[in-house]
Amino acid sequence: MSSESFQDFIGQPKSREGVEFRMVSAHGRQMERMLGLGVGPLAAGTVGLLILLKVIQRLRHKQNLQDKVVVITGASSGLGKECARVFHAAGARLILCGRDQKRLQEVVEELRNKTYGKIQTYSPCTVTFDLSNTSRVSSAAEEILKCHGHVDVLINNAGISYRGNILDTHVSVQRDVMETNYFGPVALTQAILPSMVDRRSGHIVVISSVQGKISIPYRSAYSASKHATQAYFDCLRAEVDRFGLQVSVISPGYIRTNLSINAVTGDGSKYGVMDKTTAKGRDPEDVARAVLKAVCHKQKDVVLAGLLPTAAVYLRTLWPALYFRLMASRVTKEQRLKEE
Numbered sequence: 001m002s003s004e005s006f007q008d009f010i011g012q013p014k015s016r017e018g019v020e021f022r023m024v025s026a027h028g029r030q031m032e033r034m035l036g037l038g039v040g041p042l043a044a045g046t047v048g049l050l051i052l053l054k055v056i057q058r059l060r061h062k063q064n065l066q067d068k069v070v071v072i073t074g075a076s077s078g079l080g081k082e083c084a085r086v087f088h089a090a091g092a093r094l095i096l097c098g099r100d101q102k103r104l105q106e107v108v109e110e111l112r113n114k115t116y117g118k119i120q121t122y123s124p125c126t127v128t129f130d131l132s133n134t135s136r137v138s139s140a141a142e143e144i145l146k147c148h149g150h151v152d153v154l155i156n157n158a159g160i161s162y163r164g165n166i167l168d169t170h171v172s173v174q175r176d177v178m179e180t181n182y183f184g185p186v187a188l189t190q191a192i193l194p195s196m197v198d199r200r201s202g203h204i205v206v207i208s209s210v211q212g213k214i215s216i217p218y219r220s221a222y223s224a225s226k227h228a229t230q231a232y233f234d235c236l237r238a239e240v241d242r243f244g245l246q247v248s249v250i251s252p253g254y255i256r257t258n259l260s261i262n263a264v265t266g267d268g269s270k271y272g273v274m275d276k277t278t279a280k281g282r283d284p285e286d287v288a289r290a291v292l293k294a295v296c297h298k299q300k301d302v303v304l305a306g307l308l309p310t311a312a313v314y315l316r317t318l319w320p321a322l323y324f325r326l327m328a329s330r331v332t333k334e335q336r337l338k339e340e
């Protein structure tokens with residue numbers, strides 16, 4: 001891209017070099033005068049002041065969750081259940097969603113009478129629906145909005161994983177994973193969004209995955225659904241900024257949940273195995289705290305992964321050829337292990 005077309009792309013006028021130069025030389029003279037006063041104390045003072053300003057800014061912009069209406073999908077287990085605990089303890093009025101009313105009710109029972117010092121807590125509501133049924137999602141959104149009249153924070157957490165070789169995977173499975181992980185959150189978000197725009201207030205969170213940034217072998221359906229998720233919510237963030245709405249995409253690495261047990265395989269059957277990687281993953285409570293932090297501090301894009309997956313995200317952009325080679329050799333290695 002030429003520098004001119006890049007300017008067009010980011011939609012900013014070109015700077016006038018002459019003006020900039022005059023400013024720089026004026027700055028230079030000012031700096032010379034300041035140097036006479038001693039740079040040390042001045043620099044220390046400036047740094048101190050900047051840190052103080054940053055802290056004040058953070059506190060001022062920090063969102064308080066007391067009494068906020070927070071919707072959590074997939075609240076019956078894993079990360080969603082931990083998010084329910086953490087947001088409940090922060091004083092949020094929860095609306096918990098999932099397909100299984102009984103399991104949602106267990107979470108409600110656990111939280112119902114819990115108190116935490118000065119925080120006022122609320123007994124959660126539940127709305128039961130299947131995210132992969134788009135026509136059901138719009139009526140579910142109406143039920144959600146009826147609970148408290150509005151939604152402050154929508155956490156699109158529910159999701160399903162997949163394990164399989166593309167050669168052995170039915171296209172219907174590719175589509176089903178997309179329905180739950182992509183079209184479900186899209187339909188729910190679009191059903192809630194107009195009410196947020198009307199109020200000029202709201203925060204939409206989506207739990208994506210590191211696999212929404214890089215694709216690893218035997219995860220085609222899952223990784224594709226998370227890549228689509230990242231793209232959609234990045235687009236949404238830009239479009240709703242003018243209404244003062246927030247969008248956070250959270251991309252965790254492995255979390256210790258039942259996700260791999262609940263994963264589907266190429267023929268649509270349940271995988272049913274607790275993968276070693278998942279078993280050794282992060283504590284879901286820590287991830288839930290990171291989600292709370294992302295909401296409080298209005299973080300736009302958060303990657304919660306170790307050094308290696310984070311490096312892989314950069315490698316995919318900076319040196320794709322090497323990334324592709326590494327992924328291909330991973331397949332070779334896994335095939336060899338399988339044959340043994």
Ligand SMILES: NC(=O)c1ccc[n+]([C@@H]2O[C@H](COP(=O)([O-])OP(=O)(O)OC[C@H]3O[C@@H](n4cnc5c(N)ncnc54)[C@H](OP(=O)(O)O)[C@@H]3O)[C@@H](O)[C@H]2O)c1
Nearest residue numbers: 074076077078079098099100130131158159254255257259
């Ligand atoms: N665990 C990890 O290693 C990991 C890593 C990165 C990202 N994530 C993401 O984290 C999110 C939470 O997953 P988890 O690890 O907590 O897994 P989990 O324990 O299997 O929980 C998945 C949740 O999603 C709900 N759900 C699944 N399909 C649904 C559907 N069709 N309609 C409505 N709800 C549905 C389930 O509720 P019901 O079964 O009651 O409906 C359950 O509460 C997912 O988006 C996942 O992709 C997980």
Ligand SMILES: *[C@@H]1O[C@H](CO)[C@@H](O)[C@H](O)[C@H]1NC(C)=O
Nearest residue numbers: 076077078081256257258284
């Ligand atoms: C995983 O599933 C089992 C059995 O359904 C359940 O007892 C356990 O709480 C689940 N684990 C998590 C982290 O949700």
Ligand SMILES: *[C@@H]1O[C@H](CO)[C@@H](O)[C@H](O)[C@H]1NC(C)=O
Nearest residue numbers: 109110111112113114122123
């Ligand atoms: C929880 O609180 C309600 C009143 O809000 C009360 O009726 C109920 O007995 C309490 N349950 C437990 C287990 O303490």
Ligand SMILES: *[C@@H]1O[C@H](CO)[C@@H](O)[C@H](O)[C@H]1NC(C)=O
Nearest residue numbers: 130132133134135136137139
């Ligand atoms: C989808 O939801 C609609 C409306 O609630 C319902 O009539 C229909 O049976 C559902 N479809 C499936 C496949 O569950």
